[in-house]
Amino acid sequence: MINVGIVGGTGYTGVELLRLLSRHGGVKIKAVTSRKEAGMPVADMFPSLRGCVDVAFSSPDDSDLKKCDVVFFATPHGVAMAQARELLEAGVKVIDLAADFRLKDPAEFQKWYAMEHTCTDLLAEAVYGLPEVNRDAIRKARLIGMAGCYPTSVQLGFKPLLEGGKKLIETDTLIADCKSGVSGAGRKAEVGTLFAEAGDNFKAYGVKGHRHSPEMVQGLTAIHGAPVHLTFVPHLTPLIRGIHSTLYARILPQARDTDFQKLFEECFANEPFVDVMPAGATPETRSVRGSNYARIAVHRPGNGDLLIILVVEDNLVKGASGQAVQVMNLMFDLPEQQGLEIVPLLP
Ligand SMILES: NC(=O)C1=CN([C@@H]2O[C@H](COP(=O)(O)OP(=O)(O)OC[C@H]3O[C@@H](n4cnc5c(N)ncnc54)[C@H](OP(=O)(O)O)[C@@H]3O)[C@@H](O)[C@H]2O)C=CC1
Numbered sequence: 549m550i551n552v553g554i555v556g557g558t559g560y561t562g563v564e565l566l567r568l569l570s571r572h573g574g575v576k577i578k579a580v581t582s583r584k585e586a587g588m589p590v591a592d593m594f595p596s597l598r599g600c601v602d603v604a605f606s607s608p609d610d611s612d613l614k615k616c617d618v619v620f621f622a623t624p625h626g627v628a629m630a631q632a633r634e635l636l637e638a639g640v641k642v643i644d645l646a647a648d649f650r651l652k653d654p655a656e657f658q659k660w661y662a663m664e665h666t667c668t669d670l671l672a673e674a675v676y677g678l679p680e681v682n683r684d685a686i687r688k689a690r691l692i693g694m695a696g697c698y699p700t701s702v703q704l705g706f707k708p709l710l711e712g713g714k715k716l717i718e719t720d721t722l723i724a725d726c727k728s729g730v731s732g733a734g735r736k737a738e739v740g741t742l743f744a745e746a747g748d749n750f751k752a753y754g755v756k757g758h759r760h761s762p763e764m765v766q767g768l769t770a771i772h773g774a775p776v777h778l779t780f781v782p783h784l785t786p787l788i789r790g791i792h793s794t795l796y797a798r799i800l801p802q803a804r805d806t807d808f809q810k811l812f813e814e815c816f817a818n819e820p821f822v823d824v825m826p827a828g829a830t831p832e833t834r835s836v837r838g839s840n841y842a843r844i845a846v847h848r849p850g851n852g853d854l855l856i857i858l859v860v861e862d863n864l865v866k867g868a869s870g871q872a873v874q875v876m877n878l879m880f881d882l883p884e885q886q887g888l889e890i891v892p893l894l895p
């Protein structure tokens with residue numbers, strides 16, 4: 549059994565980790581932290597976990613974290629970088645769901661997250677947690693910066709068109725028009741995610757610049773092997789879970805004869821969690837709710853030069869905790885799908 553710790557067990561990604569790990573079969577949940585609820589049994593706060601999780605919350609400086617084989621940080625940005633070194637030195641692998649180890653350039657991190665990076669030497673060894681792009685490096689890593697929720701959908705959607713320097717689309721006019729449910733903003737109280745504010749409402753935000761833009765550009769540039777330019781506009785939808793990303797790309801003249809449906813099907817043929825839907829499909833967020841799947845559909849209206857890629861995922865599963873469990877499975881040489889073969893929840 550792999551001993552697991554979770555820092556930030558009272559938040560949405562923390563409780564989602566608990567839901568998935570409690571039925572994983574290969575792990576023991578050893579420590580789950582909360583600053584405010586230390587001492588309270590986890591299942592008292594989350595009755596959905598009664599009979600599944602039998603530990604109590606402990607303080608984030610709990611020494612049991614150092615006795616774990618892996619610790620997940622389901623915390624705001626800046627928390628993992630303060631504790632990662634000590635855990636790594638104690639032989640513990642670290643998977644951070646926040647952005648501390650995503651951006652390779654500390655100046656970019658400081659610019660977008662308004663805090664200094666205090667662990668820059670570890671940035672160099674940290675591996676980006678997106679298995680469909682980085683599987684081999686993840687297997688060998690001891691420190692992971694998990695991909696963000698929107699960046700997961702955008703990188704999966706553009707990957708077949710860009711990987712290995714392919715010259716199929718214009719790379720300076722990429723557009724990602726993305727919508728997220730309110731659980732993407734976390735469980736903390738905020739006016740913008742109140743029911744009366746976010747319900748029966750729909751709005752764009754971060755149009756001037758969102759912190760996921762540099763992460764997407766960094767990832768897409770690595771996939772392509774050359775610079776790309778992307779316009780990203782996120783929107784808040786009155787959903788609880790789910791991300792729907794509509795991606796636009798202009799087909800280059802020399803690539804007009806490409807069978808893009810086939811290209812996508814071949815690219816993801818061996819991916820357990822990426823489903824390329826039949827031509828013409830319009831994936832719905834509810835088709836992935838509660839599951840680790842991303843579903844993708846490729847459209848080319850009028851057989852013209854515009855390609856539209858639709859991607860759906862559950863922000864809390866493939867966009868966060870499920871993908872983190874997928875990454876843990878790879879790091880510990882377990883079957884990649886273990887604990888994640890969950891059928892999405894309808895209606
Ligand atoms: N929600 C989503 O869809 C996604 C979130 N993420 C990222 O995952 C991380 C967690 O997100 P989410 O679960 O939504 O956030 P929440 O706000 O729901 O939860 C945050 C958790 O962190 C704990 N926490 C807060 N500050 C500290 C601190 N200084 N030290 C230790 N623990 C702390 C809180 O517990 P307590 O106050 O009890 O200590 C709480 O359990 C964030 O970085 C987020 O950006 C990534 C992908 C998707």
Ligand SMILES: CC(=O)N[C@@H](CCC(=O)OP(=O)(O)O)C(=O)O
Nearest residue numbers: 646647696697728729730732733
């Ligand atoms: C709806 C909503 O507010 N979403 C969040 C992004 C989700 C998130 O938690 O960000 P990371 O993936 O970087 O960790 C936002 O736009 O800030």
